[in-house]
Amino acid sequence: MIHVHDLTYRYPGQSRPALLDVNLDVPAGQFCAVVGANAAGKSTLCYALTGFVPHFYRGKLQGTISVAGRDLLQTPPGELAGEIGLVFQNPFNQITGARFTVREEVAFGLENLGLPREEILSRIDEALALTGLADVADRSPYALSGGQQQRLAIASMVVMRPRVLVLDEPTSQLDPVGTREVFAALSALAAAGDTTVVLAEHKLEWLAAFAQRVVALSGGQIVADGPPREVLTSPEIKGCGVGQTRYTQAARVAQRDGLVPADKPLPITLQQAIDFFT
Amino acid sequence: MQRIRSDFNTLTLVMIPVAIALNIAVGQLIYALKIPLYMDSIGTVLVGVLAGPWAGALTGLLANLIWGLTGLNVPAAAFATVAAVIGMLAGLFSEGGWFRRWWMVVLAGLITGLIAAAISAPISAYVFGGVMGAGTDALVAIFRGIGFGILPASFAQGVSSDPLDKAVSFLVVWLIVLGLPRRFLARFPRAESLQPEETE
Amino acid sequence: MSETFSIYLARESGLHRLHPLTKLALAGFSMVAGLALPGLWLTYAAFAVVMLPVAAWGKILGAYARAVWRLLLPFAVSLLLVQGLFWTGGTPLIRVGPLSLKLEGVIFAVRSSGRILLVTGGFLLLALSTRPDALMIALAQRGMPRSIAYIVLTTLQIVPRFQAKADAILDAQRSRGLETEGNILRRVRALLPLIVPLVLGSILDIEERAIALEARGFSHPGPKTSLLVLADSASQVAARWGLLAGMVVLIVARLVAGCWA
Numbered sequence: 001m002i003h004v005h006d007l008t009y010r011y012p013g014q015s016r017p018a019l020l021d022v023n024l025d026v027p028a029g030q031f032c033a034v035v036g037a038n039a040a041g042k043s044t045l046c047y048a049l050t051g052f053v054p055h056f057y058r059g060k061l062q063g064t065i066s067v068a069g070r071d072l073l074q075t076p077p078g079e080l081a082g083e084i085g086l087v088f089q090n091p092f093n094q095i096t097g098a099r100f101t102v103r104e105e106v107a108f109g110l111e112n113l114g115l116p117r118e119e120i121l122s123r124i125d126e127a128l129a130l131t132g133l134a135d136v137a138d139r140s141p142y143a144l145s146g147g148q149q150q151r152l153a154i155a156s157m158v159v160m161r162p163r164v165l166v167l168d169e170p171t172s173q174l175d176p177v178g179t180r181e182v183f184a185a186l187s188a189l190a191a192a193g194d195t196t197v198v199l200a201e202h203k204l205e206w207l208a209a210f211a212q213r214v215v216a217l218s219g220g221q222i223v224a225d226g227p228p229r230e231v232l233t234s235p236e237i238k239g240c241g242v243g244q245t246r247y248t249q250a251a252r253v254a255q256r257d258g259l260v261p262a263d264k265p266l267p268i269t270l271q272q273a274i275d276f277f278t
Numbered sequence: 279m280q281r282i283r284s285d286f287n288t289l290t291l292v293m294i295p296v297a298i299a300l301n302i303a304v305g306q307l308i309y310a311l312k313i314p315l316y317m318d319s320i321g322t323v324l325v326g327v328l329a330g331p332w333a334g335a336l337t338g339l340l341a342n343l344i345w346g347l348t349g350l351n352v353p354a355a356a357f358a359t360v361a362a363v364i365g366m367l368a369g370l371f372s373e374g375g376w377f378r379r380w381w382m383v384v385l386a387g388l389i390t391g392l393i394a395a396a397i398s399a400p401i402s403a404y405v406f407g408g409v410m411g412a413g414t415d416a417l418v419a420i421f422r423g424i425g426f427g428i429l430p431a432s433f434a435q436g437v438s439s440d441p442l443d444k445a446v447s448f449l450v451v452w453l454i455v456l457g458l459p460r461r462f463l464a465r466f467p468r469a470e471s472l473q474p475e476e477t478e
Numbered sequence: 479m480s481e482t483f484s485i486y487l488a489r490e491s492g493l494h495r496l497h498p499l500t501k502l503a504l505a506g507f508s509m510v511a512g513l514a515l516p517g518l519w520l521t522y523a524a525f526a527v528v529m530l531p532v533a534a535w536g537k538i539l540g541a542y543a544r545a546v547w548r549l550l551l552p553f554a555v556s557l558l559l560v561q562g563l564f565w566t567g568g569t570p571l572i573r574v575g576p577l578s579l580k581l582e583g584v585i586f587a588v589r590s591s592g593r594i595l596l597v598t599g600g601f602l603l604l605a606l607s608t609r610p611d612a613l614m615i616a617l618a619q620r621g622m623p624r625s626i627a628y629i630v631l632t633t634l635q636i637v638p639r640f641q642a643k644a645d646a647i648l649d650a651q652r653s654r655g656l657e658t659e660g661n662i663l664r665r666v667r668a669l670l671p672l673i674v675p676l677v678l679g680s681i682l683d684i685e686e687r688a689i690a691l692e693a694r695g696f697s698h699p700g701p702k703t704s705l706l707v708l709a710d711s712a713s714q715v716a717a718r719w720g721l722l723a724g725m726v727v728l729i730v731a732r733l734v735a736g737c738w739a
Contacts, residue, residue, distance in 0.1 A: 012464065052689055077689075078288075078697030086693045093686035096694060097295065097632035100482065100611055107705040112695035114703050121705075142635060156694065288697060291625050292688040295632040296680050299640035307644055307672050311658055311665045320673065340629055347613070348484035348634065349605025352549060352598040405513070405597060407561060407590030411552030415560050422564035446666075453670060454677050462681050 001164060001196045002026035002049065007063035009044060009053055018044040020220040022063070026198065026213075028163070031190045033207040033228070034200040036217035037241030042200035043088075045217065046168040049198060050086040051077035068163040082113050085157035085165040089172050091149035094156070095141045102144070102152060103128070103137040109160045127159035130192075131185040147178025151185050158189065164196045165189070171203060179203065186210070204232060204245045208268040216242060233266035247273035289465060290329040297321030298341045315443045319364050323451045326368030327377060328466045334365030356405055360397045364390055364444065368451070373468060383452045387445030394444060395436025402436075403429040414439065483637040485545065485605050493536030493607045497710040498616040501604045503721040504532070508600025510725040512593045514732035518585065521592030529599045536607045545602050546595065553594050557587035610634055615706050624702065628691075640676075647675050 004024040010017045019041050026032050036042050047053040051072045054061040065072040068083045088094065099105040106127055110120045128134045131151040136144060141152055150170055157165055167186075171179040183206045189195060190210045201207050207214065207228065214231040216224040218240035224231045231237060233248050244252075247267045254260045260276065267273040300321035308317045322341055326334020338361030346355025371377065371386040402408055408428040409415045417438055421431035455463070488494070493501070508529065515521050533542035563574060565583030572579045604613075614627035651671050652658060658668045 013461075050693065052692075056689060056692075076697070077692045078695065079699065081693060081695030081698050086689070088686065088689070090683075090686055093683050094690045096628070096691060097635045097687075098628045099631070100609075100635070104611075104705055109694040111703050111705060112698050114698075114701045117703060117705065117707070120703070140635075142639070153690075160695070288692055289684065289688045291628065292691060293684050294629045295636055296640075296684055298629075298633045299637045300677065300680070302637055303640045303644035303676060304673055306641060307648065307669070310648060311668060311672075313662070313665055313669075324677075336629075340626070340633070344483075344630055344633055346601050347605060347610060347630065348486075349545065349602050350483070350485060352601045352605075353553075353594075355601070356597075406553060406594060407557050407586065409553060409556040409560050411556050415556045419560045419564050422560060422566065425566055427566070428561070450669065450673060454674060457674060457678070458681065462685070465685075 001028040001030075001068060002198070003064070003066040004048070005064045007048060007061070007065060009048060009059060009061045009063075011044075011057060011059045014059075016220075018220050019048065022220075022222055024215065024222070024225075026196060028196055029193055030212050031197045031199070031210055032213045032215060033211035034198060034215050034217060035202070035204070035207070035232075035237075035242045036200075040217040040240070041220040042217055043168050044220070046086065046088070046166045046198070046200050048072070049164070049166050050084050051075060051080050052086070081109060082160045083162055083164070085160060085162035087150070087153050087157055087165070087167040087170050089169045091146050091153055091173065094153035095149065100140055101138050102133060102141055105141045105152060106156050106159050109156055113160065123159050123161070127155040130158060130188050131155040132181065145178060146174045147181040150174060150178060150182050154182070154185050154189075158195075162195065164198070166198045166200075168200045169202065170199075171201070171206075179206070183209075202243075204243065204268070205247070208232060208245055216240065229265065229268050229272070232268045245269075247276075251276050290325070290333050293325060293329065294333070294337050294340070297325045297337050298344065300324070301341050315439075315446060317443060317447055317450070319361060319444070320447055320451060320454075322361060322365040323368040323447055324454065326365040326370075327372040327451055327455060328463075328468065329369070330373065330468050331366040331369030334367075334369040335362040336365070338362040338365035353406065353411075356401055357398060360394050360401070363397060364394055367393065368448065369468075371448075377452055377455070380449065380452065383448050384445045387448030388441040390448070391441030391444035392437065395433060395440040398436050398440070399429055399433035402432045408432045482610070483634045484610055485541075485602075486609060487538055487541055487606050488609075489537045489607070491535065491537045491607070493532060493538075493603075495709060496607075497708055497714050498604075498608050498613040499620070500714045500718055501608050502613065502616075503718040505600030505604045507721040507725050507728075508603075509597045510728050512596030512599075514728040515596070516732075516735065518589050518592065521589075521596045525592075525595050525599055529596075529603060533603060533606075536603070538606045542602060542606055545606065546599060549598055549602065550591060550595055554587070554591045557590050558584065561586050561590070612706065612708060615704055616708055619704070619708075624696075628696070643679070644672070644676055647672055651675075 002024065004022055007019055007022040008017050009019045022045065034042050034045060044053055047057065048065055049067055053059065055076055070080065070083065096105065096108055099108055103124055106124050107120050110123060128137055131154055133148065133151055133155055136148060141149065144152060171182050174182065187210050189197065199207065211228050213226065214228045215222055216231055216237055223240055224234055224236050232245060238244065245268045247269060251266045251273065255262050264276060267276040298321055301318050304320045305316065305318035308315060319338065322334060322338040325337040339358050342354050342358035342361045345351035367390040376382045376386045402410065408431060409418055414435060417435045418431050421434045426434060511524055512521055515524065530539065533539045562579045562583035563577045565580035568580035568582040570578035571581050571584065611631055614630055618624055618627045656668055656671055657664050
């Protein structure tokens with residue numbers, strides 16, 4: 001579904017590449033998380049997977065990117081709507097402003113794609129149910145909380161049934177309640193299983209719950225790529241500023257103090273931690 | 279490359295509502311500061327300067343029509359063409375390189391104000407009887423008092439305020455543009471004519 | 479619609495249910511009538527006989543009358559004072575201090591007020607009884623570019639937020655010691671520290687909003703559809719054509735009469 005080959009990209013006027021020799025193949029339906037310190041290239045990668053790098057940001061790009069069968073270097077982002085979706089950090093800026101209710105806001109993308117009205121109506125209900133916004137469907141998008149607005153952004157993308165959905169740190173500007181709401185929506189999406197998801201995130205405990213794969217970026221390069229438990233507990237990760245889940249940290253302390261055998265695999269979720277300590 | 283232009287147009291498009299809101303917000307600040315100017319076209323001029331005459335004209339046109347559409351200031355809608363011309367002139371002057379030196383900016387503003395007054399006067403005279411329903415009508419009274427006809431008095435009132443208003447507006451926009459991040463300005467090809475000759 | 483920049487009043491009325499373009503046609507007709515009708519009293523008569531009953535039908539009579547009054551009063555007063563008192567030559571009617579109210583000036587003021595009444599009255603009616611998004615969709619369905627609709631509707635929603643932001647910046651800068659009172663020069667100097675944060679704060683937002691709009695398929699090629707359906711009827715279509723024809727007739731009649739005057 002996603003094929004990135006030898007991608008190297010520099011923003012205009014920058015000599016240091018934001019992404020360097022990135023190779024990434026994501027199969028259809030996978031939930032792939034991307035971690036890395038700030039400025040490691042997570043956002044740039046997200047924009048590259050959705051065509052905004054290089055078409056919106058200009059700059060120099062080498063390599064190839066193919067998503068959902070489309071050559072992203074040849075396709076302007078506007079044409080990708082409906083096949084590739086993007087959700088980014090600021091919930092407020094993702095409200096178009098051109099619609100007065102949540103329901104109509106969700107419909108906006110489908111109107112642009114030219115779907116028939118009956119189709120639009122049924123898809124809206126689906127998307128609102130998935131993101132838990134059915135009870136605020138008739139409110140103004142500007143009257144929602146940050147968490148609700150971000151869920152609205154997700155609903156507005158999901159309603160277009162993209163084959164790939166890319167999310168760039170969707171919870172970074174939200175409070176804990178909002179974060180929980182957004183991850184609930186993402187887990188519903190993951191459970192449905194038909195969308196390939198790429199999620200750039202800092203909040204490791206949350207990703208550990210449903211990511212099927214974790215890619216770690218540092219300085220624009222991929223430094224680790226594999227199953228979540230492997231990547232999030234590997235020593236390389238510690239070095240590049242990603243941190244570790246609380247469960248991993250606690251477990252490492254226990255191992256260091258000899259309370260648990262040194263070869264036992266470190267946990268990244270609560271359930272794994274319980275198994276680890278018993 | 280041609281298809282990339284759609285990105286650029288979207289950026290301009292998104293800027294226009296913000297510019298119109300800026301018109302209104304700045305007008306509000308001016309009022310709060312009790313400065314005897316309108317300064318209600320800062321956003322329009324900014325769009326003209328950054329994105330060109332047509333974008334500037336559209337901004338001005340819609341800014342005024344929106345007042346009419348919302349019912350909040352219906353008379354303002356009658357002057358939509360004036361606002362459009364202001365936005366267009368801002369763009370033309372910018373393209374012509376007038377936004378490089380402060381005194382040229384001021385001159386451009388004065389000329390624009392003069393033209394705006396010239397276009398406003400007939401509309402004011404024909405539709406609104408030569409008055410604005412505001413304090414500035416005292417000026418119209420004075421001109422009428424010394425024997426000016428309705429249209430000339432309206433024009434004279436305009437000339438006594440519009441050129442100054444637009445000159446200050448143009449100057450403020452010029453200063454704003456000088457303060458904008460280069461990265462942002464680089465998105466607007468027309469902004470090439472705005473880069474200051476030397477950094478101050 | 480929470481906090482949108484407009485005077486729209488939602489009501490259950492026949493007027494509200496009319497197709498937006500019908501109301502727009504009425505506003506256009508009213509504007510042309512205001513500009514073309516001769517004499518002193520026809521405009522007032524037209525207003526009383528057409529606009530007020532329509533407002534009543536729309537259950538917005540009170541709001542409409544207030545809006546009209548608020549709009550017209552400053553003009554009427556100004557007209558009377560400026561053109562009435564300062565009319566060149568003319569027949570004096572009443573002495574007002576060193577000046578006198580001239581007959582021609584008063585006649586002019588009455589005629590102009592009537593003109594303003596009709597020209598703006600139709601649009602006030604439109605604004606009070608029509609959802610802005612319904613009007614935009616109606617126009618878009620008749621060929622207006624969607625970008626225009628986008629600009630208008632988005633402006634309506636972000637203006638209140640911008641106004642709030644401007645107030646917040648004013649407060650913040652004042653509390654940091656910005657001088658906003660005093661002589662004119664000081665107040666003008668206060669402008670930049672107020673405007674610049676407002677502008678810069680919007681810049682990054684603009685880029686992200688452009689990306690979001692693209693991601694929602696705004697530039698997607700192909701025909702567009704619409705969620706909102708606008709109720710229309712054959713009689714309304716006929717009415718609109720009638721109003722359009724009426725406008726043409728008025729304009730022609732006025733031009734012809736003008737040629738002979």
